[in-house]
Amino acid sequence: MKDLFKYYFTNKAYLPEYLEGRLFTPLHFVVMAIMIVAVPLLAFLCRKMSKKKLKILFAVLWIVMSGFEIAKIVWESCTNPGGFEPGGILPLYVCSIFIYIMPFAIWTKEGSLARRSACGYLCTTNMVGGLVNFVYPANVLSNYSAISFAGLHALVFHATMVFVALLMLFSGYYSLTNIKDAALAFLPLFAVSIIANIINFTLPADYMFFHGWFFPFTLISAHMPVWCFVILLYAIYFLLPYLFYLPYFIYSKIKKKKEAK
Numbered sequence: 263m264k265d266l267f268k269y270y271f272t273n274k275a276y277l278p279e280y281l282e283g284r285l286f287t288p289l290h291f292v293v294m295a296i297m298i299v300a301v302p303l304l305a306f307l308c309r310k311m312s313k314k315k316l317k318i319l320f321a322v323l324w325i326v327m328s329g330f331e332i333a334k335i336v337w338e339s340c341t342n343p344g345g346f347e348p349g350g351i352l353p354l355y356v357c358s359i360f361i362y363i364m365p366f367a368i369w370t371k372e373g374s375l376a377r378r379s380a381c382g383y384l385c386t387t388n389m390v391g392g393l394v395n396f397v398y399p400a401n402v403l404s405n406y407s408a409i410s411f412a413g414l415h416a417l418v419f420h421a422t423m424v425f426v427a428l429l430m431l432f433s434g435y436y437s438l439t440n441i442k443d444a445a446l447a448f449l450p451l452f453a454v455s456i457i458a459n460i461i462n463f464t465l466p467a468d469y470m471f472f473h474g475w476f477f478p479f480t481l482i483s484a485h486m487p488v489w490c491f492v493i494l495l496y497a498i499y500f501l502l503p504y505l506f507y508l509p510y511f512i513y514s515k516i517k518k519k520k521e522a523k
Contacts, residue, residue: 266409273341274405274412283407285400293408293417297396301421305428316435317368320426324364327422331361334415349467354458355401356451356470356499357391359383360423363450367430375446381436382447385427386503392423400476441511447503455499459492471495 269277283289311319331353339346353361366380395416402416430436451470458469468475474483474491483491 266407269407269410271337271341271411273338273343275343277405281407283403283409283413284405285398285403290403290408294396297417297421301425302428305425305432308429309432311433313435316429316433319429320364320368323422323426324361324368327419328361330415330419331358334412337411348461349465352461352469354454354461354469355391356387357395357420357423359450359454360388360419360426362454364426367436378440378443379446379449381430382443382503383450384423385430385436385438386444386447386506387451387499388423389427390502392420392427395420396424438507438510439514441504441507444503444507445500448500451499452496455496 265278265281266283269281283293308319335351335353338351363380363383366376367384370376370380399416399420402412406412406416408414408417431438455470455472459472461467462469462472466473471479472492472495473488474480474495479491479495482494486494
């Protein structure tokens with residue numbers, strides 16, 4: 263444990279070969295278990311907050327996480343022997359979209375397309391991204407310990423994403439009742455993906471996994487042309503929100519039929 267604090271602000275380039283708290287080590291499993299229990303519980307306990315207080319809470323979390331993200335980029339660029347690396351450090355991942363759309367979820371008019379699109383994304387694709395990183399934060403914990411600046415940034419950032427999504431649903435701030443919002447939920451991802459893919463095919467890089475360089479995407483991308491995988495991934499990203507909206511849509515249809523009878 264002593265070494266963890268010794269290397270707390272050490273760049274991955276200078277870390278020892280073995281470090282407790284990396285991916286799938288006992289410390290990672292402990293942190294993962296705490297997050298899986300604590301985040302949904304905290305969201306449930308906060309569900310009765312007024313809409314005004316929810317907006318204040320969401321705004322504070324957005325400001326803190328945005329600042330945390332900027333600090334992480336600056337820190338890693340300054341400590342990295344190669345300096346600033348645009349091929350992997352830019353906030354152009356699926357989970358990074360949280361930073362860009364929170365203002366729309368907080369300050370746009372209730373019922374507007376902008377808020378429905380933002381909240382729809384936060385409560386579907388963004389929440390999936392956060393939950394996956396509870397269990398498999400490979401991008402960060404492959405190099406850093408969970409008890410490190412970079413490790414805690416990743417864990418806290420993704421925990422906040424899941425917390426915000428669950429609190430929106432538990433409190434009724436947003437609901438998955440309108441299946442038309444599933445298409446709107448794709449729009450934030452599509453907008454950011456344009457910038458991500460310009461950089462992907464210029465550097466190259468693998469923002470938002472469109473090049474399929476990371477597991478488990480490699481299982482598919484290795485067997486098809488890059489352009490084909492890009493189209494496939496767009497289709498997956500488009501359909502993903504429907505997995506959240508469809509259960510209620512089907513339930514409401516069945517309920518209406520029973521009431522009609």
